[in-house]
Amino acid sequence: MKSLAIWTIKGGVGKTSAAVNLAHAAAGDGLRTLLWDLDPQGAASFYLRIPPRGDGDLDAITAKTGDLAELARPTEFDNLAMVPADFAYRHLDLALDAASKPRKRFAGKLAGLAEHYDLVLLDCAPSLSLVSETVIQTVDAILVPVIPSTLSMRTLHQVRAFAAEHGRGAEILPFLSMVDRRKRMHTEIALACLADPAFLTTAIPTASVVEKMGLTRAPVAATLPSQPAARAFAALWREIRDRVGI
């Protein structure tokens, strides 16, 4: 099993949209895929029509007992399951902190999913917290959406610095998100990003079909597979699969 986190400290950059579409693409590739909505906002759960848990206990993540796999729910798509968000995740930092070895505990819980899934994708909240620190110390790779803007680039530097100091060597895979080719600045910054060999080369365009996921409540490829955004998510998935060796 491989684990990927979609994480950056910048909000609203397309993490959840990418998480849902990439998980759908991975499942379509035949991988038993679990999308874990780790953000109490519950946007990924909303998109996949899985009701978030109200205010559950966090034992499945932080206690010795409790099985994370039992929280997984099937989605309407083959091979794609989801652990929905839980409003109690707002307390996850405290609960992890109270565990004796939080990273080991979290890693053990994630490893327990391996008998059921080939891939786990974690949609993370945009925060610097014990949760995000633990996640980046545990997963195989971290996907970082970057809007081609100066502030997003600055955030990528911060993410890399944080991971260098607190991570354990997980590969950081930035990719361009919400690219608007009509904007000269987007084009220029996108070109500069793609000169960095760490960047995935597929860019996700700004597209109304992605915004409309709030209405369709489905991955773009499930409703409009020939749209450029759907094809971009599929290409991004193939690139991630090859880079991570899935």
Ligand SMILES: Nc1ncnc2c1ncn2[C@@H]1O[C@H](COP(=O)(O)OP(=O)(O)OP(=O)(O)O)[C@@H](O)[C@H]1O
């Ligand atoms: N490629 C895209 N084209 C157009 N709109 C997009 C695209 N990706 C995301 N959006 C829109 O931008 C907003 C934020 O997207 P999303 O929720 O995926 O970001 P996020 O990084 O997960 O946000 P948060 O930090 O709040 O978790 C949403 O309204 C979404 O529809």
Ligand SMILES: [Mg+2]
């Ligand atoms: Mg999100």
